[in-house]
Amino acid sequence: MISAVEFQGVSKRFGEIVALGNISFSVNPGETIALLGPSGCGKTTILRLIAGFERPDKGSIMINGKSMAGLKPYERNVGLLFQHYALFPHMTVEQNIGYGLRHRNHAPGEIPGRVAEMLELVRLVGFGQRRPHQLSGGQQQRVALARALATHPSLVLLDEPLSALDAKLRHELRTELKDVLAAVGSTAIVVTHDQEEAMSLGERIFVMNGGAIMQSGRPDDVYWRPDSRFVADFMGRTNWIHGSISAAGGTACKFRSESGWEFPVASTGSLLGAAEVCVRPESVSISSGAPAAGAMPGRVAEVVTLGAFRHVVLDLASGDRIISACPNRPDIAFARGQEISISIPAEACVLFAR
Numbered sequence: 001m002i003s004a005v006e007f008q009g010v011s012k013r014f015g016e017i018v019a020l021g022n023i024s025f026s027v028n029p030g031e032t033i034a035l036l037g038p039s040g041c042g043k044t045t046i047l048r049l050i051a052g053f054e055r056p057d058k059g060s061i062m063i064n065g066k067s068m069a070g071l072k073p074y075e076r077n078v079g080l081l082f083q084h085y086a087l088f089p090h091m092t093v094e095q096n097i098g099y100g101l102r103h104r105n106h107a108p109g110e111i112p113g114r115v116a117e118m119l120e121l122v123r124l125v126g127f128g129q130r131r132p133h134q135l136s137g138g139q140q141q142r143v144a145l146a147r148a149l150a151t152h153p154s155l156v157l158l159d160e161p162l163s164a165l166d167a168k169l170r171h172e173l174r175t176e177l178k179d180v181l182a183a184v185g186s187t188a189i190v191v192t193h194d195q196e197e198a199m200s201l202g203e204r205i206f207v208m209n210g211g212a213i214m215q216s217g218r219p220d221d222v223y224w225r226p227d228s229r230f231v232a233d234f235m236g237r238t239n240w241i242h243g244s245i246s247a248a249g250g251t252a253c254k255f256r257s258e259s260g261w262e263f264p265v266a267s268t269g270s271l272l273g274a275a276e277v278c279v280r281p282e283s284v285s286i287s288s289g290a291p292a293a294g295a296m297p298g299r300v301a302e303v304v305t306l307g308a309f310r311h312v313v314l315d316l317a318s319g320d321r322i323i324s325a326c327p328n329r330p331d332i333a334f335a336r337g338q339e340i341s342i343s344i345p346a347e348a349c350v351l352f353a354r
């Protein structure tokens, strides 16, 4: 199968700054990739290289098996939706959406039909004659998306497509964006620094840091099986417990925290000696009765309500402090000082060398 996008050994510097250092990856046709990472890690540089606004210092970039070396941006049939989606203020919605079609010499008779198709896709039928200032932020964003998709590009690049919107609208448009991308079947690369957005939009996520791809994989794999401390922390809230491996190999692997709390872990891999365990808060279950075998007693130190979830901060008898995330239900309450016990399934523990 020919990759929709392929980077081979691509490097890009801006003066002293290494924006990308020897990056290689490929994207399958029709796939949606989310590029996730902290500010300055090189996400936008990847998009700008694909779009042809920058040239790589080293390495090759192919789109649908064709080298992009020397090709101008307008020769690449790539749809773009950048952070500040800058609609043309003096043009109507229809004119904005049709802009790329006019510039790519589509037959004039074809344009109104294509614009109508796009208005339907982004659910803005009836808004075609308005100007951008007569639309809400979310509607403007949808027009920008329609404009990016109007030429039926085989590849769409979206840089922080939802960042200008408030939280509620972001959630709504995230689902819509996913549906629209599935409907057009284009390959898409979405840049975001929001882990939730990356997980919900990307079929695969590339987690980046300092101009490198640290890990790539399906959202659940990257979330539950991070292969570095950086990825574990960047993908969401996590508990870190320092200690060492007390029993290795076979089916009876165990970890002992510095405070002396020993619990089973699924596998120790090739690790021996000093280690740390990463446990997601939602893997920590709390019970209020007498501690079951293997459970660790403790007390509730604090409860933080986060809408659908609560973070319960727990001080354990071992001296470790752990956060548990539980659904925020009206029939379950935790009080500060309440005695509880916690347990962690062995398979939820990810071990790292220290």
Ligand SMILES: Nc1ncnc2c1ncn2[C@@H]1O[C@H](COP(=O)(O)OP(=O)(O)OP(=O)(O)O)[C@@H](O)[C@H]1O
Binding pocket: 014, 015, 017, 018, 019, 037, 038, 039, 040, 041, 042, 043, 044, 045, 046, 193
């Ligand atoms: N034209 C430029 N001139 C100089 N340095 C640049 C230029 N473009 C990007 N950089 C630098 O290259 C690095 C990568 O930038 P890039 O825009 O790709 O990061 P990013 O991950 O998209 O960040 P953000 O999330 O803040 O948009 C940064 O250190 C940035 O300052």
